[in-house]
Amino acid sequence: MLDVLQNLGDGFAVALSPGVLLYAFIGCLVGTLVGVLPGIGPLAGISLLLPATFGLDATRAVVMLAGIYYGAMYGGSTTSILMRIPGEAASVMTCIDGYAMARKGRAGPALTIAAIGSYIAGTASVVALMLLAPPLAGFALRFGPPEQFALLVLGLLVLAYMSVGSMLKSLAMATLGLLLGTIGIDHMSGYQRYGYGLHELGDGIGVVPLAVGLFGLGEILATAGRAKPPEVIHPRFRDLLPDRREMREAAAPVARGTILGFLVGIIPGSAHIIATFVSYAVEKKLSKKPEEFGKGAIAGVAGPESANNAATSGAFVPMLALGIPSGPVTAVLIAAMMVHGVQPGPLMMTQQPTLFWGFIASMYVGNLMLLILNLPLVGLFVQVLRIPYGYLFPAIVMFCILGVYAASGSIVDVWIMLIMGVLGYVLRKLDFETAPIVLGLILSPLIELAMRQSLSMSNGSYTIFLEKPIAATLLAAALVLLILGLLPLVRGVADWRARLAAADGDAESK
Amino acid sequence: MIRLLSALLGAALLAAPALAQDDYPSRPITMIIPFPPGGVADQTARAIITPLEKELKQPVAIRNTQGAGGAVGMGAAANAKPDGYTILLALSSVSIIPEADKLFGRKPAYTIDQLKPIALLGADPTVLVVRAESPWKTVKELEEAAKKEPGKIAYSSSGIYGTLHMAMAMFTNAAGINMKHVPFNGGGPAVTALLGGHVQALASGPGPVLAHIKAGKLRPLANWGTKRLAVLPDVPTFAELGYKNVEFYIWAGLFAPKDVPAPVMEKLRAAVKKAAAAPEFGSAMEKLGSPVAYLDAPEFEKFWAADAARLAEAVKRVGKVE
Amino acid sequence: MQPRLPLRLTADRVAGLALIAFGALAIVESRGLPVGSLREPGPAYFPIVLSLALIGFGALLLAFSGGGAGLRELGWEEARHALLIVLGAAAAIFLLPRAGYVITIALLLFYLLAVVARRHWLLSILVSVGLAAGTFALFDMGLRVLLPRSPLGFF
Incomplete structure (x- = not known):
C-alpha cells in the first residue's frame, strides 16, 4: 500500500509537470469538443489526432490521447440533453430523462449532474483500477463465450424492467430490436441475412443511425408542427446548478452507477452501453417515484452517465494489466502506445513505472480538469435553448444527417436514420417506448454469437452453460430475476384484467 | 465570333484533361480505408499520409468507409472515378471477399481486376x-x-x-x-x-x-512466411517443416481504380516509393510490430496474384459452413 | 358515446397487427437460409425464433388491449408538418452525394426555415448558408471528416 502511494506520488510529479499538464489539457479540450459534435465519438477523435502525437514523447502522447477518450465521454451527454440526439451509443439513456429535464427548464442541472457524476465515477474507478487491476484482469479473462452469453441474458432480462408504460409493449419493442439486430452477415456461417443486394447492410443496422433516427428525428417530427411549439426557455443563472433536492436524489445513483459501470467495463468484448441501460433500470426499480422516469427524473441522468464513465475507466483494466483491448477504443490506445514504444501489459508497471504511474495520476488530473472545463460550458450550452424552435429544429435535422454521415461515411446509414425517424414518430404516437429497440439491436448480434460459439465449443451440448461457474452463477441470478418479475404478474392477473376492462370502458366512452 | 468562341471552347475542353494530368495532383486526395478507425489498415494509413503529403504537396485525407468486412469501402474505391484522387488502402482480405461472394452466389461488390496495385507497404506472415x-x-x-x-x-x-x-x-x-x-x-x-x-x-x-x-x-x-521472422528467430516456417502451399501474409497495399491514366499512376508510384522510405513511416511501423515491406507495382502485382490464387483455393476448400 | 364495435381501430390494435405483419414478413424473407438445429443453430434460427416471438406479442396486444386511444383521437395536428420535414430530408439525402454537402444542406435548411417554419426569407438564406458553410468548415476542413463534395470539387 505504501509503495503504491509512493509510486502515485512520483506519478503526480510527472502528471503535474507543465509539459504533461498542457497536453492533458489539450486532450481534454479536444475530447470535449469531439464528444459534443454529433457523429464524432472517442474512436474517431483519437484516430484523427494519432498522427499529431508521433512527434511527442510517450508520456505526453498517451496522456493526451487518454484525455480525448474520457473527454469525449463527458461531452457525449450534451447533445443528448439539449437536442435529444445521442452523440454516441453510450448516451442513449441520457436522452430520455436528460431531454425531459431540459424541456422543463432544468437543462443546467442535468448537464451539471452529468459532469459531476462523470467526475466521481471517473475518479473512483481510477482508484479501483490502481489497486485492483491485476486480480480483476485475471477475472476478466475468464469471460469466454458461455460467460458472455449468461451476462447478456441477464442484461436482456433487465429490458423487461425498463418499461415506463406497459411491459408487454416494452417486450415487443425489445424483440423488434433483437430482430433488426439479426440483419447483416452471420458471423458463424457467412450468410448474408436480409441484404437485398445492399453491401452496406453487411454489418447490419448501425446503432448511431437507429438511435439518432428514433430519438433525434422522431422527436422533431412529433413536435415541430404542434400548434403550440415547445416554449423558448430562458435559463436563469441560479437554474444552472442542481438544487439541494436534486443533489440528494442523484447521490446514490452515481454511486451505484459507478460500481456497475466499472464491473461491466472490465469485461472484454461486452458492450459498455449495457451498463447505462442496467443502471437506468436499477434506479427506476429503486426509486420512490418511478413514475417520474421518462419525465425528467434526475436519477435517470445521474446513474447512466456515471456508469458510462466508470465503464470507460474499467476498460483500462485489461488494457493496462494484460495488454488486451476490451473494445475498439482501447485497441487504438494500445496501438498509440506501441507507436511510442510502450507495450501495455504485465511488464509495463515494472519496466516503465514513470509512464504507468504518470498515466494513472494524469487520469485523476484529467477528470478534475474535465469537471472544471465542463461546468462553465454548461452556462454556454444551455443558451441553445434560447433559440426559437423555428430556428432550432432545422438545425437539429441538419445535425441528425451530418452526425450519422460523419460517423460512418455511408449514405445508406443516413437513409436508415430517416426511416427510423419515421418509425420513432409513429411509435411515439402509438405510445411505445423506443429505448428497448436500441438495446435489442445492440445485444442481438452479441448474444447470438456468444450462444452459437458456446455450442460450437461444446459440440452442441447446452450443459456448457452450467459447467462454467461464472456462467452458471449469472444464469441463476437471471432465473431469480425472472421469477421475481413474474410473481406479481401471476398474482395480479385478476386485478390486471379488471383494470384493463375499466380502462377500456373509459377509452370507449370518450 | 461564334466560331472563334466554339473553337476556344473546344480547345479548352481538349486541354482540360491533359492539363489536369500534368499538374496532378492539383487538389486533395482521398484515401479510402474500408475498416473502422484503429485497425491495422487505419494505423498504416495514418502513418503513411504524413510523408505522402510531403511528396504529393497536397493533403491526403482518410475516409473510413466501413461495412461488410471491408466490401463496402473496397467496392467504393473500385468504382470511384479513375482520376487518381481516390486511392484505397486494403489488406489481404481484398482477394477473399469476391471469392466468398461467389461462394454464396451474391452480387459481388467489386472484382479484383477492377483494382490496380500501386505498392505493397507491409506484409507480416501469420x-x-x-x-x-x-x-x-x-x-x-x-x-x-x-x-x-x-x-x-x-x-x-x-x-x-x-x-x-x-x-x-x-x-x-x-x-x-x-x-x-x-x-x-x-x-x-x-x-x-x-x-x-x-x-x-x-x-x-x-x-x-x-x-x-x-x-x-x-x-x-x-x-506462414517464406523465411523466419527477425523478432522470432527460433520459430520455423511451415515451408521448412515440409508443408506445401501453407503461405500467408497479412499485408497492406495501396490500390487505385484500374483506369487511372498512366502518367498519374507513375506520379503516385513515385510518391509512395519515397514516402515508404521515409524514416518516420519506418519507425512507426516498426513499433507497431509490422516492419515495412515495400514492393513497387510490378513486383506487388506478382505477389498479389500468387496470394489471391492461394486464398481462392482456401475459400473453395472451406466451402459453405452448414 | 359510440357503439362498441369489436374491430374498432385503436392504437394498440394497429400496432399489434403491424407487429404480426412484420414478424410474418421476416419469416418469409428468411427462406433460403439454413435453419440448423437446436444443437447447431443456423443463420435463420434466431431470426425465426424472434419473428415468432414478435408475432406472439402482436397477438397478445391485439387480444388484451381493447384500451388505448382510437387512431383518430390521437391528434394528428403535426402530421402535415412531419410529412413536409420527412420529404425535405429525403430529398436532401438523395441530393447529398450528388450536389455535395454545402449546397444540399443550405437548400434543406432554407426549405425548413422559409417554407416549413415560415421565417423571413432573407434571414432564412443567411442562416442556411452560414450554418451549412460553418459546419462544413468545422467538420471537413477542421477535423478532416470528409463530407460529400459538389461536382465542382471545392466544397
Missing part, C-alpha cells in the same frame, strides 16, 4: 500460437493430437472467411486434420479468447501476440 500451458511444443505434436481427436482442438479467428480463418484453413488442409473453428468478431477478441483458454490455438499477425509470447503466456509453433 504466426501459429498456442497457450504456454498446452502440451504441444511443435507443429507435429499439435497435428498428431488433432488427428487423434478430430474436431476437438478449437481455434479462434477474426471472423468467418476472414484472414486469420483462411490462414488456419491452409494449414489444416495441408496437414489433413480437422480442427474446430470458433469465429470471433475481430482479431482482438480472438487473441483474448486464446489467452483466456476458451480456444487452444490461433493464427495471428505477430504484432498482437508478440508481447504475450515474450511474457511467457503464449507459445509460437510456426510462421
